[in-house]
Amino acid sequence: MAGRGKLIAVIGDEDTCTGFLLGGIGELNKNRKPNFLVVEKDTSVTEIEETFKSFLARNDIGIILINQFIAEMIRHAIDAHVQSIPAVLEIPSKEHPYDASKDSILRRAKGMFSAEDFR
Amino acid sequence: MGGSELEDPRVKMDEKLLRFMDLLELLEKKRTTLNSLIEQGWFSITKARYSMGNKQVSALQYSSEMEPLVCVHTRALENGEVQFFTERNKKKSSTESSDELLSVEDIGPQEEGLRRRNKTKKETTEKKDTEGAKTDKGFEVNSARKRDQNPQQDPLKWFGILVPQPLKQAQSSFKQVIEFSAEIAALQSAVVSTRQELKLSLAKGLNSEDTLGNTVKEKCPTDELTVSEQKECSKITSS
Numbered sequence: 001m002a003g004r005g006k007l008i009a010v011i012g013d014e015d016t017c018t019g020f021l022l023g024g025i026g027e028l029n030k031n032r033k034p035n036f037l038v039v040e041k042d043t044s045v046t047e048i049e050e051t052f053k054s055f056l057a058r059n060d061i062g063i064i065l066i067n068q069f070i071a072e073m074i075r076h077a078i079d080a081h082v083q084s085i086p087a088v089l090e091i092p093s094k095e096h097p098y099d100a101s102k103d104s105i106l107r108r109a110k111g112m113f114s115a116e117d118f119r
Numbered sequence: 120m121g122g123s124e125l126e127d128p129r130v131k132m133d134e135k136l137l138r139f140m141d142l143l144e145l146l147e148k149k150r151t152t153l154n155s156l157i158e159q160g161w162f163s164i165t166k167a168r169y170s171m172g173n174k175q176v177s178a179l180q181y182s183s184e185m186e187p188l189v190c191v192h193t194r195a196l197e198n199g200e201v202q203f204f205t206e207r208n209k210k211k212s213s214t215e216s217s218d219e220l221l222s223v224e225d226i227g228p229q230e231e232g233l234r235r236r237n238k239t240k241k242e243t244t245e246k247k248d249t250e251g252a253k254t255d256k257g258f259e260v261n262s263a264r265k266r267d268q269n270p271q272q273d274p275l276k277w278f279g280i281l282v283p284q285p286l287k288q289a290q291s292s293f294k295q296v297i298e299f300s301a302e303i304a305a306l307q308s309a310v311v312s313t314r315q316e317l318k319l320s321l322a323k324g325l326n327s328e329d330t331l332g333n334t335v336k337e338k339c340p341t342d343e344l345t346v347s348e349q350k351e352c353s354k355i356t357s358s
Contacts, residue, residue, distance in 0.1 A: 004190070005190025005191055005192045005206050006190060006191050006192070006193060007187055007190060007191070008187075008189070008190075008191055008297065008300065014177060014178050015161050015164050015165075016157075016161075017178065018164060018176065018177070018178065019157070019160045019161065019164060019289060019292070019293040019296075020293055020296075020297070021181065021185070021274055022274045022275065022286070022289060022290040022293055023188075023189065023274075023290060023293035023294045023296065023297045024187060024188030024189045024207070024274060024294070024297075025187055025188075025189055025297065026181070026185040026187060026274065027185055027186060027187045028181075028182070028183070028184060028185040029184050029185070029186075030184075034185075035187075038178050062190075062191040062192075062193050062203065062304075063191055063203065063300055063301065063304050065300060084195070084199075084200075084201040084308045084311075085193055085201060087201070087203065087304035087307060087308065089300055089303055089304060089307070091153070091154070091157060092154050092157060092158075094161055097154075098150070098154050100147075100150070105307045105310065105311065108311060108314065109139075109143065109310050109311070109314055
């Protein structure tokens with residue numbers, strides 16, 4: 001565990017980002033891009049996808065937290081990410097509770113068994 | 120003898136399957152806790168917004184410069200799993216940093232001793248170097264002071280000097296959420312790698328039983344097999 005630690009990135013609505021920034025994960029200075037994106041009603045899917053891909057491309061981000069309803073908008077990009085680092089965690093939002101059946105990781109694990117196994 | 124050769128891979132597969140189930144159960148528990156902590160945090164933010172005003176708790180209050188107070192360390196294991204550990208930076212108190220700055224500052228004349236009018240070139244160049252170093256030091260002190268004024272500031276201060284208790288509760292909830300996020304990330308990695316191992320074991324099991332063929336059917340009644348092995352046997356019999 002030597003060396004500088006990695007950052008935690010957030011893609012979420014205003015309250016989610018505010019909460020995690022209060023927790024102390026935020027990085028923003030003149031030289032580097034921020035490690036968070038506040039998604040509002042007028043934020044385009046393209047911008048969300050580009051931000052997600054930019055977080056994946058950075059080697060200083062260890063975990064990406066994303067509201068599940070935003071993850072649904074870029075599901076193809078999240079399913080395409082199979083590396084362990086950065087880890088992608090889907091979290092609920094105020095208006096959309098967490099649904100385990102939509103989670104990319106659990107869907108991969110769910111494919112392990114089929115209904116025939118339990119006959 | 121043939122039976123013991125067959126039992127070992129099956130026992131291993133059973134152990135992996137049990138581990139997989141345990142990981143899924145633990146992941147679900149941690150997720151439930153994480154989600155409830157996040158909801159607590161939102162509720163506290165809403166209460167703080169109600170008391171402070173709509174625009175006082177929003178993205179408008181974010182600082183233009185931020186440094187992370189928490190980071191995550193990763194460690195890859197041999198079996199493909201990745202462990203995640205969070206580390207929170209301990210911030211210095213403002214009084215300590217100001218005391219350190221005072222001790223660094225030079226008070227009084229920079230030059231010691233009497234001034235000499237007749238100076239050699241070497242002395243003048245050395246003196247210029249030391250003066251330059253001292254001015255650099257002064258510059259460093261000033262820039263360090265500026266940095267220390269806003270290096271790793273508590274994010275609560277973005278919202279004012281006296282913040283309501285709900286906002287502090289929200290910060291506490293989200294700090295716990297960050298800790299849980301690292302644990303869940305590690306569990307997710309373990310679930311995915313265990314699933315891969317099981318998949319490979321199943322594929323190996325199918326290949327080995329194809330070569331043994333009828334021997335497996337005679338020695339292993341289906342009632343003693345696990346669910347996955349029954350599936351393999353049914354595939355072999357159908358083929």
